[in-house]
Amino acid sequence: MDVLELLSSLVSFETVNDPARGIRPSRDCPAFIRDTLASWGIESELIERDGYYAVYGEIGEGKPKLLFMAHFDVVPVNREEWETDPFKLTVKGDRAYGRGSADDKGNVASIMLALKELSKEKLDGKVLFAFTGDEEIGGRMAMHIAERLAQEGKLPEYMVNADGIGMKPIIRRRKxxxxxxxxxxxxxxxxxxxxxxxxxxxxxxxxxxxxxxxxxxxxxxxxxxxxxxxxxxxxxxxxxxxxxxxxxxxxxxxxxxxxxxxxxxxxxxxxxxxxxxxxxxxxxxxxxxxxxxxxxxxxxxxxxxxxxxxxxxxxxxxxxxxxxxxxxxxxxxxxxxxxxxxxxxxxxTNEKAGYLFTHPEEKIVRVTLEVLEELGEKAEPVEGPGAADSRFFTPYGVKAIDFGPRGGNIHGPNEYVEIDSLRKMPALYAELARRLVRE
Structure with missing residues (x-):
């Protein structure tokens, strides 16, 4: 399955989070993610808390080394401002338009396909993954997963929070x-x-x-x-x-x-x-x-x-x-x-959340830059404007970055992801995992 095809399926789910109007994502999208992974031989579980859902799973054996996280919920839309159907992925040139295309379903699709490849290999450590459905309203599901991993002694050394844009590792984000x-x-x-x-x-x-x-x-x-x-x-x-x-x-x-x-x-x-x-x-x-x-x-x-x-x-x-x-x-x-x-x-505010502040010389940053260069991308670590779910893991000492493909109009009308950038993401995430799980 091509990443654009998978993204198209994900965008078609209206996973809007709008508590003021009593709107939240249904079970359908996370069930689709779980079932698609299962069709590739990857087991995962559907977690429900207070009517919100997440998909969590693990691949590989040994010590947990890396966590991939992304979210499938999206912000509301004002359809009058959109030139296309926000819940139908529309390709124009090198851009694919749709609510969540950049924030954050493009990342969800990319991680899923990376996991598909990694599941066929023998890894030197465990790769954990989670797709959450409440990031846009505070990320309590991510907080729950962080607490659960801490209690079970399964916190990873590294985290790639796939919730960013620009093809640059984000090492700082405010609370x-x-x-x-x-x-x-x-x-x-x-x-x-x-x-x-x-x-x-x-x-x-x-x-x-x-x-x-x-x-x-x-x-x-x-x-x-x-x-x-x-x-x-x-x-x-x-x-x-x-x-x-x-x-x-x-x-x-x-x-x-x-x-x-x-x-x-x-x-x-x-x-x-x-x-x-x-x-x-x-x-x-x-x-x-x-x-x-x-x-x-x-x-x-x-x-x-x-x-x-x-x-x-x-x-x-x-x-x-x-x-x-x-x-x-x-x-x-x-x-x-x-x-x-x-x-x-x-x-x-969520008292258990911190902010993202990772030193540019950390291994996860250096390895990301190496893989990007091999894929023909020149990049430097940057600060991202918005908060993200990595803030629930950094207080535990997890070394994290936020990352995502190039795109634009985040939270606005005509949100888009750049297709050439998106197509590189599954390979990038897979190679990043291979290098970070090595002892």
């Missing part, structure tokens, strides 16, 4: 935090004229909607733009609407309905919403300190807005090379004290 800000709605009447302004995302260099890839000074975040717009005028917000999808997905556009006081009719405005929106600019500049260096520093993006039970709710995605939840909460509360004294601040 993610979710910050929720709630403020009460405060309605009042103001004389003036109702106006509307639409703010759209702009990513002139790297087209993506992934919050971790958003680069202030280059990209335009529609909600930050709306905040700056409101702060620069004597105006009151009436309502806020937008194409909000997920906490780590930058909305494509937001529409601000507002009133500038003056001549006109009496209009109901919301002082609470006005204050919240004006506070967005200072929130995204909160003085958060990191534990280690990052190319991307600290990023804070407001991506999900709603109103419930009389309260406006705004969720921020925070990325930092840090595990210090308390310091992040303190920084956000400091901003709130000056701008939103009535706000409730809640910071969520």
């Amino acid at each position: 993610g935090f979710g910050v929720t800000v709630r403020v009460p709605s405060e309605k009042t009447m103001v004389k003036g004229t109702i106006k509307r302004e639409i703010f759209r995302i702009r990513t002139p260099v790297l087209e993506t909607r992934h919050a971790a890839y958003f680069l202030p000074g280059v990209d335009t975040h529609p909600l930050i733009a709306a905040s700056h717009f409101l702060r620069s005028r004597e105006a009151f917000a009436v309502s806020l609407e937008g194409k909000f999808l997920k906490g780590n997905v930058v909305p494509g556009e937001v529409t601000l309905t507002y009133v500038v006081p003056g001549e006109g009719e009496e209009v109901e405005v919301d002082v609470g919403l006005t204050r919240l929106l004006k506070a967005v600019v200072p929130f995204v500049r909160a003085p958060i300190k990191a534990e280690k260096y990052s190319d991307y520093g600290v990023s804070i993006t407001p991506n999900l807005y709603s109103i419930k039970d009389g309260k406006h709710i705004l969720k921020f995605d925070v990325r930092a090379m840090s595990r210090l939840k308390d310091e992040i909460e303190q920084a956000m509360r400091e901003v709130a004290e000056f701008n939103l004294p009535k706000a409730e601040i809640e910071v969520a």
Whole structure:
């Protein structure tokens, strides 16, 4: 089976994870992965926890040396923004379009085919593998697998977390935090004229909607733009609407309905919403300190807005090379004290997760670069913007990298993987495993 053919089958499963709308991947895709591996003589088990699934298995004999991990769940789609069916792999030139083609089903297909080849060989150590279905909402299944391997004394020396793009070993990745800000709605009447302004995302260099890839000074975040717009005028917000999808997905556009006081009719405005929106600019500049260096520093993006039970709710995605939840909460509360004294601040993160920080001279990095060069790829180790499931294994001392084929539009419309890059992946993963399991 060709990697593109296998990827096409995987993309056809609508494995969207969207807890806000009660949507999660079904059993169908992981069952397909397990059954396909079984047809090649590779045994694996289907793990279920809280309605989410994973596929786990082992090949080879002896000491566990390497773990391959990838995820089959995907983020929601706004079909209006797609030029093709997001759940039907569509080939145009050297690109294959579809939700999950780059993040992360291209990697799932590549590892599966690498395992098919490796299962025919005598390996000097065990190669473990896992395909999870909840990476996009926090990765608790990966955490469970890490804990289970630790308890059984089966933690591997190395890990290839196949969740990246660019054909470069990713050796650093920040940890993610979710910050929720709630403020009460405060309605009042103001004389003036109702106006509307639409703010759209702009990513002139790297087209993506992934919050971790958003680069202030280059990209335009529609909600930050709306905040700056409101702060620069004597105006009151009436309502806020937008194409909000997920906490780590930058909305494509937001529409601000507002009133500038003056001549006109009496209009109901919301002082609470006005204050919240004006506070967005200072929130995204909160003085958060990191534990280690990052190319991307600290990023804070407001991506999900709603109103419930009389309260406006705004969720921020925070990325930092840090595990210090308390310091992040303190920084956000400091901003709130000056701008939103009535706000409730809640910071969520997985306390058991760390961040990825692997030295470039580690064997797994050096071997990856050697194999890449033999396949005609020149690469250097880099930092990846987003968090990944390797963060559950690094606290145990597992030496890890994240990796993936070239592609683009991660978490955005018209996501794609480059086919020439994808075709190299099964051979790359197989050879990487051969060299890392050697004593």
